[in-house]
Amino acid sequence: MSAPAPITKLIALDDYIPVVGAAEIEEMRALARRLGGRTVKMVNSTAVGGGVAEILNRLVPLMGDAGVATRWEVITGGDDFFEVTKGFHNALHGVPYEPGPQVFEIFQLYQQQNLSQMSFEEDFVVIHDPQPIGLVAAREQRPGHWVWRCHIDVSKPQPQVWDFLLDYIKRYDAMMISSPSFTRPLPIPQYLFYPSIDPLAQKNQELEEEFIAQTLERFSIDPKRRILTQISRFDRLKDPVGVIKAYKLVRKYADCQLVLAGGGAQDDPEGGQVLAEVREAAGNNPDIHILELPPWSAMEINALQRASTILIQKSLQEGFGLTVTEGLWKKKPVVASAVGGIPLQVIHKLTGLLAHSVEGAAYQIRYLLSNPAIAQRLAENGHEHVKENFIITRNLKRYLLLFLSLSGAAQ
Amino acid sequence: MKQAKTPFQFMAASTLTRICGVQATNISELLEQLRRVSTDSVFNHTFQSLSAYHFLTEGFSNDFAQWALAACNAPQMAEQLAALDIRQYESVEDLRADLVQTLESFVAAEPQRAQQKAFEPFYFCEAVTVTVPTDWRAHNLREFCEALWHVSVHSIHYHFVSARLRGPQTNDFSAWMEHSLGLPELADRVEHIDIYTNTLERVRQLILDECIPWVES
Structure with a gap:
């Protein structure tokens, strides 16, 4: 069953004022206000470990503090599912890949399973990486903006996996990717979302x-x-x-x-x-x-x-x-x-x-x-x-700008 | 303190980058694509890049020039592309025309070099700019200085660098100083601050340096 992901430490947007300045934080709050109470759901495949979970752990509370109610959920799957998605991950990176006979069925089975346990009432749904990509099927039930955040370099993928995922990707409103060189031609708009570090995290904070x-x-x-x-x-x-x-x-x-x-x-x-x-x-x-x-x-x-x-x-x-x-x-x-x-x-x-x-x-x-x-x-x-x-507040700002742009509230 | 006819509303401008899916692998291709891409793309690689690299004064001032130098080893063309002063343009199309003309001259003069594969491709992107009013509004020069000291450098870029594209034949600050405060001399001095040899933080300070004597007088 999908579950809300744990947020380990609450941080506030104002904690970043010494880093980026008050004007920058004020601008983010102004952008968030323009979203007028719209809500967001983030979905990925792991609550702890890995760069995506690390980013969401900080980004979700910051988005909430900016005034955009944001819920983070994590999909579930058995070992067979995560074996398949690991293969997909490597194949998207271009590693030679021979899909087994049931690979795509296993992937779809877990998408259905998670779909049956989740609801998508939010105005914006952000799906991270390929593991939960099939959840986009839920958009048929309720209007909302769906975007896919691809954290992988997909410029030279193995075609069997890319073609399979492409059917899902086309159903999103937009895709976000870390570099222009990581991308491929797509029928949906693609936005540049650099990865980010958190200046206040242990790895980056000032030390004695x-x-x-x-x-x-x-x-x-x-x-x-x-x-x-x-x-x-x-x-x-x-x-x-x-x-x-x-x-x-x-x-x-x-x-x-x-x-x-x-x-x-x-x-x-x-x-x-x-x-x-x-x-x-x-x-x-x-x-x-x-x-x-x-x-x-x-x-x-x-x-x-x-x-x-x-x-x-x-x-x-x-x-x-x-x-x-x-x-x-x-x-x-x-x-x-x-x-x-x-x-x-x-x-x-x-x-x-x-x-x-x-x-x-x-x-x-x-x-x-x-x-x-x-x-x-x-x-x-x-x-x-x-x-x-490349710091987390800039990442937050990009999300706010994307949501404004998608909802037509940009101007 | 002299009050302005109309207050100056500081705006915050933020930009999202949209990937066009178009690239150039040599100078000839850059020329071809530059003719076709949207004005938002030309804006992104010229006006917006000056904002994105506001902390640099070394190197070149736009993405095309930087690529010509770093990826194509074409320093002369890089200098020519960099020499196009974006504050002289009232439309992105006019800027595009001059960029295209510069590239055309190079391609005509050095057709083989124009076909040489660049070290890395040039990826065209578009700027999606969102503006929101800040809480800073100035009714006189003292309030203007206080606000200018507080707003982000991207607000300064919006009002000082890309303003001409929105109509006035100068930057927003100078237009307000001249027409709303009746201070044409200050407006002129501010207009002549160099955005290429100073970081935007330094530009902020230079504008303040110009304004403070007028506040005190």
Whole structure:
């Protein structure tokens, strides 16, 4: 049975005034007022864990505080359903996929099951990702605006899955996607909705210098020497071995340490293998710190980012790259690969530096180490860029604007 | 304190970005698509991009110029595209015509380079702008300064940068100062503040700097 999702901590829109300014919050309240009491329902497939749940956990109370009553519900399904949707997820990312004989039937069965247990009285229904996409069938019963928020890069999907989902997608009023490069031609309007970080969350909030110092001490990192850091899962697509190669090139010219910190090695068999490769590439170099962190390490990650001289994201493939967003928010100079959503954030030479190879990354890092004033300027621009585009209040504003636009109340 | 004939109502302008589903992979394609896309798209990549990157003074001032430089390695064309001052235009169609002419000249002069594949495509998007009145309304210059100090930079962009597209032959602030307050000299000084070499926050400060002596006099 579908259930209201738990909101773990109530936050208020006014809590963000020190971050974005009172004028911005006042504007959001004015936009919300124009919606004139219209209501919203958000639906996704998980209440905890994963980026979507993390965003909704903060966004839903903020929307309510702005004056738009918003309900968040989570669909249910058996292991067979989530196995199917995991396959869909990978197929939408372009991973080769052979659908089993009952895959589409299982998907439809659970859509029907959830439909029979849910009602949609709200003026706007926002469906997140493919798992609950079939709920759009309910729109036949009651007029309301239905939008699909796709958090996945669907630019090169496997056609069997895309064609199957397309029948549902066409029934929505609009789709929202994280980058213009993630999309495909569709008969419905598509809107740009960047993912966002929450500046007040543990991972991004300001920290006491003492906690940062303690964190460095705990991991035996020298606070007096410069630190290069990549935060990411131990996954080949994040190219941690490439980061070590780049570091070794940098180290010939500049004294610095490297921190590779992330999770994913314990619950992912490939993660363990990658971690072993990373350890082998690092050898016994005492300046390379490989930190396997548990999932509850938000504050430690925050501290490592804040203690760093330069943040690196040398991914070979990337979704949007929210670790880059986090780094820019903390006013850190970033050197990153030009893949996925990273170029939307790191505008070369304006908000950070882009690289296309190990050698390129090494050069850009050396350049920033040698030119701290330039590094500082890029970092400050990067912070402003995130404030303007990639924080949760901006996400809220986009929703308000979309609802106004769909309901004809925009002007 | 001199009272205005009509109060100045500060507006908040917010923008949603709609993806057009049209892209260009080289300069020739950019030219072709630029001829066809909606005025909302041309607005998005020129006026709106100045608002979106209001914190930058380095680099170029519109998306076309930035793409020409970063993705096509065409700095000369980038400079020419960037040199089109959006505050000189009273219609987006006029701006489009000049952008097209600039691109046409490049394509005619360097047809091979115009066909070279860009490092990344240019994705055309449209701006969907929603305006709402703020609580800030000024009846005199003192109230104007207080309001200007409080409103968002996007309000400043709306009134100071894109105002001409809505009718007055200057920005909204200068029009009000001249016609409602009877201060043509102040209006003229404010009109000449450079939006390209200053961030919008700095523009806010420069307008205040111009106004404060008149408040005190």
